[in-house]
Amino acid sequence: MSTPAVELVGLTKSFGSVTAVDGLDLRIEDGEFFSMLGPSGSGKTTVLRMIAGFELPSAGRVLLAGEDVTGRPPFARDVNTVFQDYALFPHMDVLANVEYGLRVKRVPASQRRDRAMAALESVQLGQLARRRPTQLSGGQRQRVALARALVNRPRVLLLDEPLGALDLKLRRAMQLELKDLQREVGITFVFVTHDQEEALTMSDRIAVFSEGRIEQVASPAELYESPGTAFVAGFVGTSNLLSGDAAAAVLGRTGTFSIRPEKIHLDSDVESGNTTARGTVADVVYLGSVNHYLVDLDAGPTLTVLKQNLRDSTEQAMGRRGQQVTVGWADEHVIELSGDTQQVQQSHEKEKS
Numbered sequence: 001m002s003t004p005a006v007e008l009v010g011l012t013k014s015f016g017s018v019t020a021v022d023g024l025d026l027r028i029e030d031g032e033f034f035s036m037l038g039p040s041g042s043g044k045t046t047v048l049r050m051i052a053g054f055e056l057p058s059a060g061r062v063l064l065a066g067e068d069v070t071g072r073p074p075f076a077r078d079v080n081t082v083f084q085d086y087a088l089f090p091h092m093d094v095l096a097n098v099e100y101g102l103r104v105k106r107v108p109a110s111q112r113r114d115r116a117m118a119a120l121e122s123v124q125l126g127q128l129a130r131r132r133p134t135q136l137s138g139g140q141r142q143r144v145a146l147a148r149a150l151v152n153r154p155r156v157l158l159l160d161e162p163l164g165a166l167d168l169k170l171r172r173a174m175q176l177e178l179k180d181l182q183r184e185v186g187i188t189f190v191f192v193t194h195d196q197e198e199a200l201t202m203s204d205r206i207a208v209f210s211e212g213r214i215e216q217v218a219s220p221a222e223l224y225e226s227p228g229t230a231f232v233a234g235f236v237g238t239s240n241l242l243s244g245d246a247a248a249a250v251l252g253r254t255g256t257f258s259i260r261p262e263k264i265h266l267d268s269d270v271e272s273g274n275t276t277a278r279g280t281v282a283d284v285v286y287l288g289s290v291n292h293y294l295v296d297l298d299a300g301p302t303l304t305v306l307k308q309n310l311r312d313s314t315e316q317a318m319g320r321r322g323q324q325v326t327v328g329w330a331d332e333h334v335i336e337l338s339g340d341t342q343q344v345q346q347s348h349e350k351e352k353s
């Protein structure tokens with residue numbers, strides 16, 4: 001196996017009585033787009049800050065390209081960080097902002113200009129090199145911040161919710177751009193986000209965090225199709241979680257299970273061989289291209305069923321409120337999980353509060 005770009009061994013950080021990061025072991029491979037995903041307060045930023053050297057671990061080690069850098073200051077590590085607040089110098093133009101890091105490193109002036117322009121070109125901002133940050137849009141400012149980090153040619157780029165301040169449309173566009181850019185430059189990206197859709201869109205692999213620990217590390221498809229724990233199933237995508245009495249009543253099984261809403265069929269869509277249950281449509285939530293049907297099963301629990309808006313008009317869909325329906329699913333789409341649903345509800349409530 002090749003040497004990982006980043007390796008964390010037993011990494012722990014306590015702030016007084018709060019254990020923000022709890023004995024983390026993790027390998028991030030060279031050239032990966034790796035995301036750390038989790039609710040607010042789960043320890044993602046603290047891990048990133050320890051990789052960058054802004055925070056010293058209470059215990060454990062940080063290795064970069066196989067070298068132990070645990071005690072080294074940030075400037076002696078081959079990493080750069082891009083934060084959510086771009087922190088550009090307002091009195092300098094875009095080019096000077098990007099050149100700044102090279103100036104500090106005493107790179108000769110002739111090379112500085114070329115490298116800064118190349119970094120700006122890579123984020124499609126070559127045309128705007130002479131503008132001030134105040135004359136740019138939020139998305140353009142974020143690209144300048146990226147160029148400023150890329151110009152140093154770090155082995156690892158750390159990104160802490162860099163798209164958090166952008167509106168949804170721009171955010172989506174930037175997600176695709178970032179992924180393309182990462183492929184192009186081949187630098188290892190470690191990306192922190194609490195947005196599961198963002199993590200699924202961009203990452204080669206994702207670590208899902210909960211309370212200072214990693215619940216699961218996997219590819220986006222694996223996380224979605226085969227979540228290992230109730231927490232992951234509840235946090236990544238929407239899930240129908242069944243445990244205890246609910247699992248016994250609906251599935252006739254003991255344990256904790258997840259069924260994704262799009263895997264449940266409704267009435268005429270129910271396929272032969274499906275396990276079926278009867279229920280009543282309690283509500284229909286219109287979401288544009290799809291609808292969510294909330295079905296109160298006769299056996300007790302409520303299931304969310306996703307149906308694409310292919311044929312039904314909105315009125316037809318809404319008109320099904322209060323109707324008796326049959327739902328069905330293939331047994332292979334019932335995923336057995338470890339952990340219980342109570343744990344998921346608790347952590348989601350904590351996130352909301």
Ligand SMILES: Nc1ncnc2c1ncn2[C@@H]1O[C@H](COP(=O)(O)OP(=O)(O)OP(=O)(O)O)[C@@H](O)[C@H]1O
Pocket residue numbers: 015018019020038039040041042043044045046047194
């Ligand atoms: N400097 C600090 N002093 C005290 N407690 C801290 C400090 N930094 C972080 N914490 C605590 O450590 C825990 C993890 O925080 P962290 O910022 O790493 O979480 P996060 O997952 O990045 O959250 P967010 O998405 O909100 O940034 C939280 O309980 C937080 O309050």
